[in-house]
Amino acid sequence: ASASSAAATSDVIIQMFQWSWESVGAECTNFIGPAGYGYVQVSPAQEAYSGDEWWTDYQSVSYTIKNKHGDRDEFQSMVETCHAAGVKVVADIVINHMCGFDSGTGTAGDTFTHYSYVDYDSSDFHYCGTTDDAIEDWSNAWQIRNCQLENLADLNTTSDKVRSTLAGHLDDLVDLGVDGFRIDAAKHILPSDIEAILAEMSGSVSYITQESEYSTGGSGVYPSEYISIGQVNAFEFAYYMRSAFFYDGLSAFESVESLGWNLESQYANTFIANHDTERDEDTLYYGDASYTIAHVLMMAHPYGTPTVLSSYSFTDINAGPPNNGNGTCSGNGGSGDWLCQHRYMAIANMVPWRAAVGSESMVNWQMGTSGQIAFGRGSTGFVAINNASSDWSSTFTTSLAEGTYCDVISGASTNGTCTGTSISVGGDGSFTASVPAISAIAIYTGATV
Ligand code: LM2
Numbered sequence: 001a002s003a004s005s006a007a008a009t010s011d012v013i014i015q016m017f018q019w020s021w022e023s024v025g026a027e028c029t030n031f032i033g034p035a036g037y038g039y040v041q042v043s044p045a046q047e048a049y050s051g052d053e054w055w056t057d058y059q060s061v062s063y064t065i066k067n068k069h070g071d072r073d074e075f076q077s078m079v080e081t082c083h084a085a086g087v088k089v090v091a092d093i094v095i096n097h098m099c100g101f102d103s104g105t106g107t108a109g110d111t112f113t114h115y116s117y118v119d120y121d122s123s124d125f126h127y128c129g130t131t132d133d134a135i136e137d138w139s140n141a142w143q144i145r146n147c148q149l150e151n152l153a154d155l156n157t158t159s160d161k162v163r164s165t166l167a168g169h170l171d172d173l174v175d176l177g178v179d180g181f182r183i184d185a186a187k188h189i190l191p192s193d194i195e196a197i198l199a200e201m202s203g204s205v206s207y208i209t210q211e212s213e214y215s216t217g218g219s220g221v222y223p224s225e226y227i228s229i230g231q232v233n234a235f236e237f238a239y240y241m242r243s244a245f246f247y248d249g250l251s252a253f254e255s256v257e258s259l260g261w262n263l264e265s266q267y268a269n270t271f272i273a274n275h276d277t278e279r280d281e282d283t284l285y286y287g288d289a290s291y292t293i294a295h296v297l298m299m300a301h302p303y304g305t306p307t308v309l310s311s312y313s314f315t316d317i318n319a320g321p322p323n324n325g326n327g328t329c330s331g332n333g334g335s336g337d338w339l340c341q342h343r344y345m346a347i348a349n350m351v352p353w354r355a356a357v358g359s360e361s362m363v364n365w366q367m368g369t370s371g372q373i374a375f376g377r378g379s380t381g382f383v384a385i386n387n388a389s390s391d392w393s394s395t396f397t398t399s400l401a402e403g404t405y406c407d408v409i410s411g412a413s414t415n416g417t418c419t420g421t422s423i424s425v426g427g428d429g430s431f432t433a434s435v436p437a438i439s440a441i442a443i444y445t446g447a448t449v
Pocket residue numbers: 055056057058059099100101149150151152184185186211276
């Protein structure tokens with residue numbers, strides 16, 4: 001009998017949306033490292049437009065590492081602290097554009113006017129020739145890359161000067177210790193430009209994920225154009241998760257190939273919600289009843305590499321973070337308006353479950369009603385997910401060895417004591433249990449009694 005096997009490496013990323021550098025470091029030490037997560041993805045680090053809204057991060061003013069999340073020393077100390085806790089750091093990089101405002105001041109004190117910044121002048125931008133140089137036709141790939149997204153001054157990423165300036169910024173982040181990049185607005189940059197910028201760096205990162213949204217309504221840009229660079233945010237998965245848990249049922253998860261998603265598993269960075277989608281209605285968000293069990297399914301499923309959003313509750317979609325951006329959690333949840341989804345028992349305990357099953361294949365698929373599914377991952381783990389409004393009592397068939405396992409959704413196994421429900425698997429691999437409404441059970445060889 002043992003506690004979670006921290007030895008296996010985890011691929012799970014937490015998007016620490018709007019967390020100050022100091023609070024990310026503290027949370028790496030206090031929870032994220034011990035829980036076994038692989039990465040934290042932090043908010044953009046460069047100088048940005050000064051303002052309280054969260055989205056000012058996406059309006060670069062210069063590449064000085066100083067903004068409302070902290071200064072250069074604090075950033076570096078956060079990276080060191082997370083590394084010491086065994087957690088890698090992914091930086092959110094804004095390389096498509098600068099500001100959308102006519103003029104203003106940045107978080108490091110630099111001033112700017114539209115098309116004139118510390119590192120750039122008016123010759124460094126795209127002017128695509130539409131009204132206000134705005135993207136007008138979202139089926140036109142050229143416009144998506146060369147016109148302005150939300151009035152944001154669009155960098156001419158094909159020019160040598162812009163490429164070398166951006167490569168210098170990325171090398172600086174690597175010098176500060178970052179392990180990976182989340183490329184903001186990648187859809188709006190030619191893949192060959194991203195490749196050229198990365199090729200110009202002296203350093204390198206081991207993980208890249210890219211924001212290239214896939215719209216079923218038809219778009220001139222496809223996520224598959226970016227897979228030679230790294231993973232791509234699996235928007236199609238996130239949209240499907242919402243419709244599956246709300247209306248369509250979960251049967252398609254037996255074989256996601258049947259869904260014909262545009263990203264193969266190895267390129268798909270899956271998520272339930274990100275900071276943009278939790279503010280619209282395209283995906284599940286923290287207020288939805290099935291939000292947590294959707295995470296359990298994402299983390300139990302072999303498809304993709306999961307990112308868990310850790311954010312704050314809001315009524316105003318523009319509002320910046322509570323407590324001046326200093327994230328606070330308590331026990332298995334948040335504190336104040338911080339949500340700390342990464343601490344939810346069901347989510348945190350699926351991290352070592354997922355690491356333990358590794359690449360083992362999906363086995364023993366079973367269903368109750370259309371919202372009730374169960375499956376194993378080889379002979380290591382088994383999960384049952386009940387999205388119905390009543391309990392699911394059943395006898396489940398698994399490939400697990402005979403023994404008493406601890407359900408990690410309702411508790412944890414520490415030193416052989418299970419604080420959740422104990423599940424007895426018989427010599428034939430079967431067990432009988434009742435899965436509560438809108439809940440799940442998950443057992444594995446790393447948590448036995
Ligand atoms: C992204 N991915 O491609 C980010 O995930 C998303 O959060 C960013 O939009 C967007 N791209 C640009 O980096 C956010 C936010 C927008 C906001 C922009 C720029 O969702 O609402 O736009 O950041 O800060 C805001 C205003 C908008 C205004 C713009 C320029 O909401 O009305 O456009 O600033 O001043 C005139």
